């Protein structure tokens with residue numbers, strides 16, 4: 362049933378060798394703080410012990426040890442009360458605590474043997490499993506190598522940033538044990554519910570993931586490693602829509618506030634630099650003075666490998682932050698500028714998002730260390746505020762491009778949305794049942810307001826417990 366591909370078997374056999382056939386740990390085990398490693402002892406075994414095989418997985422041919430965050434970042438006994446009370450202060454503190462935990466450094470270098478000046482000391486989250494590892498049991502990169510699977514965020518269609526999803530061990534195990542990587546699981550479940558006349562509100566996958574099942578959408582801006590570049594940033598404050606030529610659709614390319622990313626240390630901060638900004642009637646050329654000069658130390662900066670560059674070039678990507686894929690070379694930098702973070706700590710799951718800012722608003726957090734202090738946060742642990750108005754939480758890099766007929770109500774806007782609302786609308790199959798990722802989501806989204814689960818449009822579908830990514834991966838298999 363589990364579709365193990367050869368590329369996945371290799372690390373599995375390597376691990377067998379490492380641990381010896383009797384399962385005892387050999388002397389030369391990878392040097393990683395074992396207290397931080399995921400504890401698989403209390404994870405029920407699946408048909409193949411894929412879970413432990415995956416602890417040592419690969420990225421660009423480099424072995425990566427999975428590292429778990431400190432367990433106390435999860436506070437499942439407190440979250441439901443905070444959400445019920447709309448206790449935004451505690452909720453935001455909780456979000457920062459999660460951020461501090463998943464951004465701790467692991468001491469694992471990537472790329473391990475690098476010509477590049479910069480070399481990432483991998484953060485905890487960066488040792489987690491990719492989409493392909495989680496849902497397709499394979500790596501998608503050139504020459505059987507692994508790489509970072511950078512692509513245009515599939516839920517948006519914007520072209521300024523690259524992203525991918527990452528999943529914790531507990532999430533992968535949950536997917537694995539329930540065969541949620543396989544479309545037939547959802548087809549069978551749905552048919553069963555129809556046969557049994559299951560009430561609409563109960564048409565949801567039954568398996569509940571552990572509190573620490575965590576999903577991420579890291580998002581990157583790409584720069585040359587040796588040339589200064591003007592980089593737009595979300596002006597705010599917070600999620601207020603300012604500093605854009607198009608307030609109705611404030612996507613990155615419309616932003617009017619810039620920092621100068623200067624890897625040379627020689628650019629003049631007092632000069633005006635030419636930039637292209639997207640206005641309502643097309644591209645406008647402006648001369649702009651940067652609000653600040655920044656460099657790689659202000660970011661979690663990942664040097665691209667040749668296989669990353671090849672992957673990006675093969676990805677139907679036209680420009681990323683003004684650069685064409687052909688202009689990219691190994692050692693150019695992917696700068697982390699945003700991240701969605703979701704945990705399964707309570708029934709509705711927790712939703713928080715972080716975006717980079719030169720002037721962070723809330724950076725004095727006890728467990729968060731630079732450069733991760735350079736972020737702002739928004740949270741969605743509830744749909745509406747106490748007065749019944751929508752509680753807005755989106756990521757300026759990710760949701761503003763979402764608009765039009767992808768929503769059930771085409772006048773909704775991604776820049777006026779709530780994570781929880783849109784994700785609680787996730788159900789298999791999508792309304793048009795298309796297997797084509799480019800169109801399968803049409804008419805599927807909702808931006809704001811409460812979703813009870815009993816809505817009539819869930820009638821002949823099965824809710825995927827708020828997972829859009831999981832249902833897209835399954836529906837792409839196209840058996841319908």
Ligand code: HEC
Pocket residue numbers: 514515516526576577578701702703712713714741754755756760763775778779780781783784802806807808827828829830831833
């Ligand atoms: C309008 C709909 C919509 C909104 C609003 C939205 N998302 Fe998503 N999100 C999606 C879709 C669709 C995907 C799956 C696309 C993919 O695989 O990248 C996704 C993917 C994700 C993922 C990767 C895990 C997964 O489902 O595969 C995370 C984590 C996530 N979103 C968190 C958030 C957070 C946090 C917010 C609010 C700040 C948010 N999302 C707002 C539609 C939305």
